[in-house]
Amino acid sequence: MPKFKYHCLNPIAGVGLKLFSENYETTEDIKESDAVLVRSASMLEMELTDNIAAIARAGAGVNNIPLDRCAGDGIVVFNTPGANANGVKELVIAGLMLASRNIVGGINWVQTIKEEKDIAKLVEKGKAKFAGKEIQGKKLGVIGLGAIGVLVANAANRLGMEVYGCDPYISVEHAWNLSRDIISVKSKDDIYRECDYISLHVPLLDDTKKMINKETLSKCKDGVVILNFARDLLVNDEDMEEALKSGKVGAYVTDFPNDKTAAMEGVIAIPHLGASTEESEDNCAVMAVKQIKDYLEHGIIKNSVNYPDCDAGTFTGGTRVTINHKNIPNMLTQFTGVFSSENINISNLINKSKGDYAYTVIDIEGSIASGTSAKLETIDGVLKVRTISE
Numbered sequence: 001m002p003k004f005k006y007h008c009l010n011p012i013a014g015v016g017l018k019l020f021s022e023n024y025e026t027t028e029d030i031k032e033s034d035a036v037l038v039r040s041a042s043m044l045e046m047e048l049t050d051n052i053a054a055i056a057r058a059g060a061g062v063n064n065i066p067l068d069r070c071a072g073d074g075i076v077v078f079n080t081p082g083a084n085a086n087g088v089k090e091l092v093i094a095g096l097m098l099a100s101r102n103i104v105g106g107i108n109w110v111q112t113i114k115e116e117k118d119i120a121k122l123v124e125k126g127k128a129k130f131a132g133k134e135i136q137g138k139k140l141g142v143i144g145l146g147a148i149g150v151l152v153a154n155a156a157n158r159l160g161m162e163v164y165g166c167d168p169y170i171s172v173e174h175a176w177n178l179s180r181d182i183i184s185v186k187s188k189d190d191i192y193r194e195c196d197y198i199s200l201h202v203p204l205l206d207d208t209k210k211m212i213n214k215e216t217l218s219k220c221k222d223g224v225v226i227l228n229f230a231r232d233l234l235v236n237d238e239d240m241e242e243a244l245k246s247g248k249v250g251a252y253v254t255d256f257p258n259d260k261t262a263a264m265e266g267v268i269a270i271p272h273l274g275a276s277t278e279e280s281e282d283n284c285a286v287m288a289v290k291q292i293k294d295y296l297e298h299g300i301i302k303n304s305v306n307y308p309d310c311d312a313g314t315f316t317g318g319t320r321v322t323i324n325h326k327n328i329p330n331m332l333t334q335f336t337g338v339f340s341s342e343n344i345n346i347s348n349l350i351n352k353s354k355g356d357y358a359y360t361v362i363d364i365e366g367s368i369a370s371g372t373s374a375k376l377e378t379i380d381g382v383l384k385v386r387t388i389s390e
């Protein structure tokens, strides 16, 4: 089996890295790696060299990776759907509590009186200013019913909240997992109008950027609590500051503090801890490494965000040629033409496409000359050719 090199841009849990066999070695130099593992480090400005075949995001959000540039370079980008969802869900529930009961204010106050005498008495005397509200019976709106949103909706429902959910693109799997008690609404406006708490669980995309802004906040109830455990850019910070000052927003809980929100009054800022649990880190690392191995060793694509999934089956011998290419007419004819011109028999061929990009796996019985893959590389629209052999 060939040797592969991987580079970690962030620390990746050992339980995952241990899955790499002796045929893999880590490298400090991304430029010589076959695969890159990353969490939140930004790759947006990074130069990506030809040898990189795959990038695995050990986590969900991929807004730190230039997906289209990678696809154009024939680099398959994976993420690990659902692997950290429970970790985030539990912190969102904590966020609901932090926004409803003045726990942070209370804890900080105890620190200010810790040198005083008879603290127990002072506590009973001073505690009234930290009184809060209960979440039971209140309305929570969940925007984005994916891996995290569904868990948050179901958990909040079990805690006695009336939960509304909105996701125009909900997957069949997530719809199945959503409790029947959740009120599913078609328009986010229903959530803005009805809910006391609103939790965001959508990816950062052009159409979700700054979705919480002056206009959407004006549709909300006075004193609404916004929870953002998704990405800071989903919220317009200036509009949020104004809404916090006026009391339109009662509290803004964010897992993504930035230069503007960290010091903002009314903000409960958590340092991006949603997925920072042993369990989530392990789950993500294991899934990311398995996907990288499947791709490098077998050409199998599972959970890619910029290429089609393709279960080519385990590579069992002979030669497997994988081709990342543009999704344009006449590609397969040209590929098979190269093999037939050299009198090579194709034993298996799979072709999948997703948007502008496609992926073809061709199995042959023997070996191929390097000239054959060079010929494939010269075909217009071909982005990367790999050969997998014993």
Ligand SMILES: NC(=O)C1=CN([C@@H]2O[C@H](COP(=O)(O)OP(=O)(O)OC[C@H]3O[C@@H](n4cnc5c(N)ncnc54)[C@H](O)[C@@H]3O)[C@@H](O)[C@H]2O)C=CC1
Binding pocket: 059, 060, 061, 062, 081, 082, 084, 085, 088, 143, 144, 145, 146, 147, 148, 149, 166, 167, 168, 169, 170, 171, 174, 201, 202, 203, 204, 207, 208, 229, 230, 231, 255, 272, 273, 274, 275, 276
């Ligand atoms: N705080 C943290 O540590 C973490 C934050 N995240 C963030 O949470 C986001 C969601 O994560 P998952 O639930 O795992 O992803 P997911 O892909 O399972 O779910 C996202 C859902 O949002 C929906 N959606 C997309 N556009 C929408 C729109 N305009 N309106 C309503 N729904 C829309 C999709 O249909 C999908 O069901 C990630 O993209 C990431 O930004 C994820 C993991 C950890």
Ligand SMILES: O=C(O)C(=O)COP(=O)(O)O
Binding pocket: 039, 040, 058, 059, 060, 061, 062, 084, 272, 274, 275, 276
């Ligand atoms: O998975 C995600 O989208 C996250 O935000 C988690 O980020 P992290 O891996 O904890 O840096």
